[in-house]
Amino acid sequence: MSLRDTYVVGVGMMPFGKHKDTPLSELAAGAVNAALADAGFGGDELGAAYMGTQWGGSMVGQRALKHTGLLGMPIVNVENACSSGSTALHLAKAAVATGLHDAVLVIGADKLSTQSGPLPRHPEDWDGSLGMSPPAVYATRARRYMHEYGATDEDLARVCVKNRRHAVHNDKALFRAETSIEEVLSSRLVADPLTLLQCCSRADGAAAAIVASEGWARKAKRAPARILASQLCSGKYRGDFRDVTIPEITVRCAQKAYAEAGVRPGDIHLAEVHDAFSIAELLYYEALGFCGRGEASRLLRDGTTALGGRLPVNPSGGLIAKGHPPGATGLAQVFEAVEQLRGAAGPRQVRGARTALTHCTGGGVSGLDHGACTIHILACD
Amino acid sequence: MPEITTGRRLHGDYWSAAADGSVHLTASACTTCGACYLPAIATCVGCRGKAFRPKVLSPRGTLYTYTIVRGSGGVWPDVYTIGYVDFPEQVRVCGQLRETDPAKLAIGMTMAAEEAVLYTDAAGAPVKCFRFVAAEGAA
Numbered sequence: 001m002s003l004r005d006t007y008v009v010g011v012g013m014m015p016f017g018k019h020k021d022t023p024l025s026e027l028a029a030g031a032v033n034a035a036l037a038d039a040g041f042g043g044d045e046l047g048a049a050y051m052g053t054q055w056g057g058s059m060v061g062q063r064a065l066k067h068t069g070l071l072g073m074p075i076v077n078v079e080n081a082c083s084s085g086s087t088a089l090h091l092a093k094a095a096v097a098t099g100l101h102d103a104v105l106v107i108g109a110d111k112l113s114t115q116s117g118p119l120p121r122h123p124e125d126w127d128g129s130l131g132m133s134p135p136a137v138y139a140t141r142a143r144r145y146m147h148e149y150g151a152t153d154e155d156l157a158r159v160c161v162k163n164r165r166h167a168v169h170n171d172k173a174l175f176r177a178e179t180s181i182e183e184v185l186s187s188r189l190v191a192d193p194l195t196l197l198q199c200c201s202r203a204d205g206a207a208a209a210i211v212a213s214e215g216w217a218r219k220a221k222r223a224p225a226r227i228l229a230s231q232l233c234s235g236k237y238r239g240d241f242r243d244v245t246i247p248e249i250t251v252r253c254a255q256k257a258y259a260e261a262g263v264r265p266g267d268i269h270l271a272e273v274h275d276a277f278s279i280a281e282l283l284y285y286e287a288l289g290f291c292g293r294g295e296a297s298r299l300l301r302d303g304t305t306a307l308g309g310r311l312p313v314n315p316s317g318g319l320i321a322k323g324h325p326p327g328a329t330g331l332a333q334v335f336e337a338v339e340q341l342r343g344a345a346g347p348r349q350v351r352g353a354r355t356a357l358t359h360c361t362g363g364g365v366s367g368l369d370h371g372a373c374t375i376h377i378l379a380c381d
Numbered sequence: 382m383p384e385i386t387t388g389r390r391l392h393g394d395y396w397s398a399a400a401d402g403s404v405h406l407t408a409s410a411c412t413t414c415g416a417c418y419l420p421a422i423a424t425c426v427g428c429r430g431k432a433f434r435p436k437v438l439s440p441r442g443t444l445y446t447y448t449i450v451r452g453s454g455g456v457w458p459d460v461y462t463i464g465y466v467d468f469p470e471q472v473r474v475c476g477q478l479r480e481t482d483p484a485k486l487a488i489g490m491t492m493a494a495e496e497a498v499l500y501t502d503a504a505g506a507p508v509k510c511f512r513f514v515a516a517e518g519a520a
Contacts (some may be wrong), residue, residue: 133453136450144446239416239426240416
């Protein structure tokens with residue numbers, strides 16, 4: 001089957017933060033209207049909508065689009081934990097690539113500020129039933145990684161220092177003040193070695209994108225970004241001795257994404273990766289092929305992944321600085337990638353950015369590395 | 382096995398306490414290829430076999446990794462340790478650990494199982510399960 005080229009022709013995002021008084025549906029509608037305005041579309045171009053949320057509840061797409069005058073078209077509500085929004089993008093891309101629709105809407109939203117503590121795992125999950133919360137999962141990975149490769153607490157903290165520095169220039173981020181290694185390490189222990197500032201924060205937020213074929217991309221108001229790759233993988237179950245320092249689902253998904261795009265890790269100019277916890281960003285440098293095994297700390301220390309370096313990672317500030325409304329996160333990454341590829345990212349612009357990678361993975365299921373992983377590679381000429 | 386008269390046995394199909402207080406874990410072994418699972422699974426990952434038999438695990442395993450969790454909220458105590466223990470039967474078991482002093486924990490330690498109250502449920506009843514504790518010798 002021959003597939004058509006697909007483009008992200010518009011992006012929109014509501015600032016991530018604590019919007020306790022704003023309903024989720026209104027946050028999502030705001031992101032949709034921003035994406036339509038960005039594309040210069042009125043809405044009649046759209047053939048379907050794909051909505052990702054983890055905690056937004058039933059019919060969230062319908063509830064959101066009620067505020068936009070866009071009801072009536074097919075709406076698919078998608079749940080894939082932290083990869084919900086990016087899974088919706090994957091489905092949207094497939095719908096356009098196969099010719100089912102010429103232009104579709106993708107939305108991601110979640111609202112978490114009304115609760116506190118770690119996100120709960122499903123009651124049927126074995127590890128979760130024993131107290132293996134999301135911070136604990138990443139903490140066990142961190143401890144094993146430090147044991148095998150000699151990474152230090154300071155190496156973990158540097159991820160947060162870098163990403164918070166990036167977010168100083170991002171008015172959509174929850175945390176916009178710089179931090180220091182000392183401040184990160186002196187925040188309270190959540191699950192050792194991870195301290196509070198090494199854990200992404202619950203947040204409320206929404207992001208949206210419009211995916212279209214070449215015909216509609218030519219009519220868009222701003223530069224479209226071509227989708228070179230859109231990959232979705234599920235985790236594989238193992239009951240034996242998995243190496244928790246190798247996020248195998250990300251390794252597998254990245255190999256497929258690079259093959260689909262026809263690019264190598266060295267061709268990527270910037271990446272938005274799923275830094276739900278400090279250790280995650282280090283593990284993903286290696287899983288995405290940005291460096292070899294055990295080399296992630298060096299990549300961070302030598303500035304390669306900071307703005308101004310060869311391969312800036314999380315120029316938006318990542319989950320660590322932006323906050324994490326799981327359904328919205330994958331599309332917020334795409335928002336950042338598209339703005340960067342257009343050269344419109346202002347003080348946090350990555351110079352010469354033509355190819356960007358977004359990576360979103362999560363979902364705690366016992367025996368799986370993660371439940372879901374999505375990787376998108378986008379490019380502007 | 383002594384009768385447990387109070388509280389609820391969490392995951393009670395997978396552990397038993399002997400009269401001397403020792404606890405053994407029971408995994409589920411594929412009758413085709415022998416692969417062990419704890420908890421049990423309906424289809425073997427390796428060979429897709431669907432028949433399993435109980436397999437009592439060796440009394441000791443090796444601590445693969447762990448963390449001391451603080452202030453988690455919910456039903457959990459303010460401080461608890463949780464990790465993964467690798468058993469010679471090639472099965473990794475998630476469980477809590479008795480020790481909460483970071484100076485007394487290390488990757489590679491030998492662990493055995495004991496019975497413990499993990500938390501008190503909403504009705505006020507203690508919830509019992511296996512838990513790992515440092516042991517002498519090698520796994």
